[in-house]
Amino acid sequence: MVRKVDIDTAESIDVAEFIHHARAVDLRDEAELFALAPSMRKLANNRAFLAAFIESGLEDIGNFQRDNLYSSRSYILGSVTERSFLRMAIWAPPAFSSRLDEDNFFSYERAHNHDFSLLTAGYIGPGYTTTVFRLDRKPVGYVGESVALSSREVIQLEPGRVLLYEAGTDVHTQHPPSGLSVSLNLIVDQADANPQQLYFDTDAMTVLGYVGNTKLKRAAFMRFAAALATDAVSAMLSDLADHHPCSTTRLYAYRALALADPDLSEELAERMDRDPSDVVRMSTRLLDDRFADSHIWG
Numbered sequence: 001m002v003r004k005v006d007i008d009t010a011e012s013i014d015v016a017e018f019i020h021h022a023r024a025v026d027l028r029d030e031a032e033l034f035a036l037a038p039s040m041r042k043l044a045n046n047r048a049f050l051a052a053f054i055e056s057g058l059e060d061i062g063n064f065q066r067d068n069l070y071s072s073r074s075y076i077l078g079s080v081t082e083r084s085f086l087r088m089a090i091w092a093p094p095a096f097s098s099r100l101d102e103d104n105f106f107s108y109e110r111a112h113n114h115d116f117s118l119l120t121a122g123y124i125g126p127g128y129t130t131t132v133f134r135l136d137r138k139p140v141g142y143v144g145e146s147v148a149l150s151s152r153e154v155i156q157l158e159p160g161r162v163l164l165y166e167a168g169t170d171v172h173t174q175h176p177p178s179g180l181s182v183s184l185n186l187i188v189d190q191a192d193a194n195p196q197q198l199y200f201d202t203d204a205m206t207v208l209g210y211v212g213n214t215k216l217k218r219a220a221f222m223r224f225a226a227a228l229a230t231d232a233v234s235a236m237l238s239d240l241a242d243h244h245p246c247s248t249t250r251l252y253a254y255r256a257l258a259l260a261d262p263d264l265s266e267e268l269a270e271r272m273d274r275d276p277s278d279v280v281r282m283s284t285r286l287l288d289d290r291f292a293d294s295h296i297w298g
């Protein structure tokens, strides 16, 4: 369940102090991570680093956040460890985002989980509202899979509030804030636990699709391969489907093969049935409509 705490304090710390506190705890442990909530809350009282950040960005705008691969709506404030960093995220109300949300950063109105832990505090503005759920068991991760989502709750990330979304198990749907809002985020990569990032249909309680990541960039690229399926390309896709170590990549190689040649469906179904991954084996039914139901977002 998303953990929530409201902290009333006028105390303030800076980014360096927060990073110092964060480095003192075991960030792989969600309980220890949540114990950083008071430090996160004090950091949210500090307006000075925001002004300094904006001023330094404007001073050298050509190099501004060059290493930030995430989004124009999130800004890295500092690295904590090899696998964790502090960032600021900007949440815009709908009138603004419908025109400018080109890169789908907000993920508004689509329930999803994260493959990272997220400790977050309201910093500026009224804060976004989010509907949170908990996954009662780890999904296999195939489209259409039934999932158990419980503990529905609507939470606003208002000023003074700190939330912890646990990697993998906490699912949420973001709703736009009533006014421009900024949150502070401590992001901790939990790759060791290997949680899969998914989208969910919270009415039907099923897996709806995959959240975009580097693996899925390969998958999306294979759409183009399918459109230009020469014999050589088909042979390469076939080889990826048989031998690539990543199950998602194999699944999307099968998808590209199915798109390239509808007559292959039966043969592909047999091959997918022999795949070592549950995700691929459980996805054979997607061949019926040539994978029209498998979605990647983000």
Ligand SMILES: [Fe+2]
Pocket (backbone or CB within 6 Å): 107, 112, 113, 114, 172
């Ligand atoms: Fe999210």
